[in-house]
Amino acid sequence: MSVSKPPQPHSHFAPGSSSHLALPASSSNSSLSPPSAAAPPSMPAPPSPVKISMQEHFAINVCPGPILPIPQISDFFPRFHDFPCSPPAPREKQPLRDKEKDGVKDGGEVDKERERDKDENGGDERDLMDSDDETYLGTLEFSLLFDQENNCLHCTILRAKGLKAMDSNGLADPYVKLHLLPGASKANKLRTKTLKNTLNPVWNETLVYHGITAADMTTKTLRLCVCDMDRLGRNEFIGEVRVALKKLKEGESKKYNMGLERIAQNKEGNNQTMEQGAPVVEEERGRILVSLCYITEKSSLAVGIIRCAHLAAMDSNGYSDPFVKIVLQPDMGKKSKYKTSVKKKTLNPEFNEEFLYEVPHDQLAKKTLEISVWDYDLGMSNDFIGGVELGINAKGQQLRHWFECLKYKGKKVEYWHTLTQQGAPSSD
Known part of the structure; x- marks a missing residue:
C-alpha cells in the first residue's frame, strides 16, 4: 500500500460551501469529485484503500491506555510475619446507649473470640504478634x-x-x-x-x-x-x-x-562517665585471695597467692598485666622477696603459686607480710595497682588472718583481702 497522499487541489468552491474531501475509488483514474457527484444515499460506496501520509500514520492511536500499578519490591520477597498489608481501620466509637443495649451480646462474643484465638495460637502468642516487634526480644x-x-x-x-x-x-x-x-x-x-x-x-x-x-x-x-x-x-x-x-x-x-x-545505651554511658569521674573507692582497686600456713616440720611459713579479682585497669586497652610481690618485713635480704609470674591482659588473674619463708614460730609475731599487686610494663616502670599488709599491727580482716595462722599450726587458712593504695612502695 502506498503511503503517499495525492496533492490537495486548489480551492474552487464558493466561500459559503464546505470543502469536503472524498476518498478515491478503486479505479486507476481516481479524482476528486464535488459533493454533488457522490453516490446516492441508497447505494453504499464500495470499500477503497485508504492512503495517508507518514505523519498522519504516527499520529493515530497515540493516546496511552490505562496506567498500570508499578510492582513493589516487596511483591517479589516473602514476608516474615503475616501482618496485613494495610493498617486496620480505626474502630468507631459507639454511643453509650448502644453499648448498654448490646453489651451482653457483644461482650460474650468478644470473650468467645479471644478464647478461640488462644486455643488456636497457643495461649499468649496472639498478644505477642499484636504487639510491636521491638517490644518482644525473647x-x-x-x-x-x-x-x-x-x-x-x-x-x-x-x-x-x-x-x-x-x-x-x-x-x-x-x-x-x-x-x-x-x-x-x-x-x-x-x-x-x-x-x-x-x-x-x-x-x-x-x-x-x-x-x-x-x-x-x-x-x-x-x-x-x-x-x-x-x-x-x-x-x-x-x-x-x-x-x-x-x-x-x-x-x-x-x-x-x-x-x-531494651535499655537506652545513653543512660548507661552517662552512669559510667559519672562513675569514672567519681573518686576511686578502695574496693575498686581489686581483691586478692591469700593462704597462710605455718609448717612446724620445716619451721617455715607457706604463703600462697591463689588469685586476684576485679583489679583496676592500668593499660590503655582497659586491662592489666598483673603480678604479685611479697616481702616479709623486717627485711631478711634476698630470701624475703618473691615475685609471681606475669599474667597477660587480665583483671582476674589466677596464680596458684606458693612461697616458703624459713622463720621460727616465735619470731612471726614481730614480722609483717607486705603483699602488693603490680602491672608489668615492658621498658617502663611497673604500675602499682594495690597492696595489703598482714601482721600483728594490722587491723580487721588482716589481723584476724594473721592471728589464725599463728594459732592453728599446720592448717591452711585462706582469706580475701581488699587492695588499697595505702602504704604503696616508693619504687618497684
Whole structure:
C-alpha cells in the first residue's frame, strides 16, 4: 500500500460551501469529485484503500491506555510475619446507649473470640504478634548460687527462647555477657560461648565470680546482656535483664526466667562517665585471695597467692598485666622477696603459686607480710595497682588472718583481702 497522499487541489468552491474531501475509488483514474457527484444515499460506496501520509500514520492511536500499578519490591520477597498489608481501620466509637443495649451480646462474643484465638495460637502468642516487634526480644533462663564460705557467686546460664532475629538469614549468633554493677566494666565482665545460627540457644554454662562477700550481695546488681556476634562489624545488643543480689539467699540456688528488655545505651554511658569521674573507692582497686600456713616440720611459713579479682585497669586497652610481690618485713635480704609470674591482659588473674619463708614460730609475731599487686610494663616502670599488709599491727580482716595462722599450726587458712593504695612502695 502506498503511503503517499495525492496533492490537495486548489480551492474552487464558493466561500459559503464546505470543502469536503472524498476518498478515491478503486479505479486507476481516481479524482476528486464535488459533493454533488457522490453516490446516492441508497447505494453504499464500495470499500477503497485508504492512503495517508507518514505523519498522519504516527499520529493515530497515540493516546496511552490505562496506567498500570508499578510492582513493589516487596511483591517479589516473602514476608516474615503475616501482618496485613494495610493498617486496620480505626474502630468507631459507639454511643453509650448502644453499648448498654448490646453489651451482653457483644461482650460474650468478644470473650468467645479471644478464647478461640488462644486455643488456636497457643495461649499468649496472639498478644505477642499484636504487639510491636521491638517490644518482644525473647526470654533468658538462668540460675544463681552464692557460696559464702568460698566467697563465690555461681551464675549458670541455661538457655534463651524466642530471641529477636538480628542477621539477614532470620537468625542470630547469641552470647551472654555478665557485669556486676556498680563497678568497672572489664574488671567484672564474664562471657559465655557463642552459638551460631539460632534463636533458641542452649548454653548450660556456669560462670563464677570470685571474691564476692556478703557485703557485696547487699549492694551489687547482676546485669546479664544477650548480644549477637558479628565478625564483620560491631556486635549487636539484643536485650538485657538485671537482678538485685540482695534478694538471693546464701547457699540457695534460685532459678530465673525473665523477659529481655531494651535499655537506652545513653543512660548507661552517662552512669559510667559519672562513675569514672567519681573518686576511686578502695574496693575498686581489686581483691586478692591469700593462704597462710605455718609448717612446724620445716619451721617455715607457706604463703600462697591463689588469685586476684576485679583489679583496676592500668593499660590503655582497659586491662592489666598483673603480678604479685611479697616481702616479709623486717627485711631478711634476698630470701624475703618473691615475685609471681606475669599474667597477660587480665583483671582476674589466677596464680596458684606458693612461697616458703624459713622463720621460727616465735619470731612471726614481730614480722609483717607486705603483699602488693603490680602491672608489668615492658621498658617502663611497673604500675602499682594495690597492696595489703598482714601482721600483728594490722587491723580487721588482716589481723584476724594473721592471728589464725599463728594459732592453728599446720592448717591452711585462706582469706580475701581488699587492695588499697595505702602504704604503696616508693619504687618497684
